[in-house]
Amino acid sequence: MKEQLAKIRTEALAALESVKDAAALDELRVKYLGKKGELTAVLKQMGKLTAEERPAMGALANEVRAAVEAAVDAASEKLAEAALSLKLKAETVDVTIPGKTPQLGHKHPMYMALDEIKDIFVGMGFTVLDGPEIELASYNFDKLNAEEGHPSRDWSDTFYFDEGSRVMLRSQTSPMQVRAMETMELPIRIIAPGRVYRKDEVDATHSPMFHQVEGMVIDKNVTMADLKGTLNLLAEELFGKGTVTRFRPHHFPFTEPSCEMDVQCHKCGGAGCPTCKGEGWIELLGAGMIHPRVLEMSGIDPNEWSGWAFGMGLERTAMRRFKIADLRLIFENDVRFLEQF
């Protein structure tokens, strides 16, 4: 029996030493320690021993059981450690692999140009105003000195909502001049960007909806020199230091005198090329000294106050700023186009 116990110990320890997985370990545990296992089988023979032999053999059996149990525990721990290190290896995360960049939106080039324009004017103390796109004809025309019969009021040019031609989609941002004069304290320095609407067919330079930025200053002793100085600064900030401008006489009902400001063509430097259609100059905006009658209609005394105003097309400015050839690209919102800026 002693030999049997010793054999069980040797065999069991050797087998447990090299056990490969949990199933095999369980098999060994049952084989040696189970109810029908080898150790139990030996213990069942205890009855055959004499009373003197029994205690020593019992002690030996317990010793063997304890040794086998300890070996089972050790093997189990070893297997668990091996499994854990395998798992860790399999689940390793390489934090140095570059992440997936999410697709972010992109600011529209026209709004980039608008932000630049806003920055330039806010830096000079102007307030940015927002106003209605559905406008009264009295604000869009009458209070801007464009009386009944003025060609711009024609049904073929303007989107009216009613037979009486009273309510319309504004055709210019200039009504914001009137809204500012009626609501703001003097002196006034504002710009008012926004959408305007005209009955134009879509082509490379036209759209029935486009954007303008209106600007207006009313103060004491304001002159055409202030207008030129401010708008020259605008041109230099937008198109670069040394940008050459020229002011041509023009006519608008709400300004007197009126002018248009051109910027010398950035492509050819004034020699004439396809970009400026051979002119050497590109028209940027309309402007002028606010007509005394316009001031008066909004309750401002033209003997005490004077002012200047301008209106510029935002799409065209962005096209010049970013050298975009076709207006339609501005509205198509093709990401491949937008991402270039």
Ligand code: DAH
């Ligand atoms: N409203 C004019 C247009 O749409 C542009 C304009 C010209 C605005 C002269 C002004 C200005 O404020 O003084 O063609």
